[in-house]
Amino acid sequence: MDKKIYIIHENSEWTQHLTKRLDELNLPYEEWHLDQGMVKLDEEPPEGVFYNRMSASSHTRGHRYAPELTASVLAWLERHGRKVFNGTKAISLEVSKVAQYMALQAQGIKTPKTVAAVGKDSILKAAEAFDGQPFITKHNRAGKGLGVQLFYSIKALKEFLEGEEFEESIDGITLIQEYIQAPEPFITRCEFVNGKFLYAVRVDTSEGFQLCPADACQIGDLYCPVGEEAETRPKFEIIEDFHDPIIQQYEEFLRENQIAIAGIEFIRDKNGTIYTYDVNTNTNYNRDAEEKAGKYGMLEIAKFLGAELTK
Template identity: 70%
Template structure:
């Protein structure tokens, strides 16, 4: 029987989707890709496939999950299977350098960024050549705000990189990025399902950078609004959001064959929008959604049901 196959490495982020698929009586199977084997002589099963692999998988001790997933996606796509958020989406998920280049093709402004490849010495050299302060550092392959630190001087950066807190990113690439001075302590995250705009959510960043919209996060996501602990206002869906950037985002998603994504931007004191992150493994906050009766995972489940019906020619 043809099914929806969900590729992931974090059940806490996937159970909200499977609950919705259960509600809609959509047949599905989870593929938890952490480690294992892949027989290239076999044919994949029939159905549609949804890739939810995360850039932060290594923080959950799933070091090679993206690499394993990339191999599986090659296998699926070479056999003509319908894959949502396939190889290109995963490439962008695990590299902000790739994201910024792809966004730029569609005229989307991103913060000035320099990539430092290697360790401490390269990070300091890149910051010195950067030419402006303040600046921030972040990991190229990240998720959860990994490596995000604000610096007002090179001396402060040097002290940081020589401290136990400094961590070389999993791919060896640290980004030096201009700090966007925003009059509000918030960012905006635009959610897309099937490549179309669903809603925009205002995210309060006054308590720090490691912010995740999911209801269930790992214990070190200190600012993640776990059910029962969220203030309810940290994530607030914006009614009647209508910015021209949405058309650019949709063109970017179509060009890169991304069906589901959350794209984040910040606005400077002059109102200029800077886009700084694309999340192809998007999550949603249930408290914020309940207030406006819009549910991202429900819309994804409906979309996957439609695609499964189209692929099989039968009603689910």
């Protein structure tokens, strides 16, 4: 059997941009859509290159156990010595921000002060650790910034927890995190392919925290954490000639955790201090921003996978 590139995922809308590039390069590939299925542990996997694009937000598309199935498939592939990109280490970080923060801190990368809690009473108690300062709640396992809310008081949090809008993380763990006040309402997302820096994107946050750059994730009527503010710049904008020492730290972090392809997000406070708060091992790219800059993430991934297939 001829070798192929195998794409492991659960969302065709996010994957079609990659398969289009693979078609352009005339590379053989097969999609493994793992919303359900089985793993025959006593059989050997096919030969080829395997790229995991499983998302932490799969449950929002009705694919509750896709990450668990994917973790099993990745363990099976790695056991048989297959070439896997974004394997078991990557998916363990994809589905847990607690795991992300511990791995980032282990590489000396600063993350916001965070408390993980299970249960409404514990969430309230955790908020007391912020001494009256603004804080954010977020899901430990989410994606696209789902579940992020900003609070200025424990009273407001209590009202939220008792209301109909509160929704637990799919794994039951809610994070209470210090709110980093940026001088301007934007964050920076750094993209990496083959563990190397590709480009950085300026992401406007004035409309809220659902920051997935994929075309399918452009959502209106978002919760606004920073007030009403007119913005004429595009929501996603590639930064020309971005340079910062954090890039070397990110590359070392990716190498240490065996992650080939990722988007890492950070925010700067008023003093210029960088806080890293999210690692996306199932990264997407914004078409408009890329066309304007002439840089294409999925094309670079396709080239990378093609080169690995020929090795």
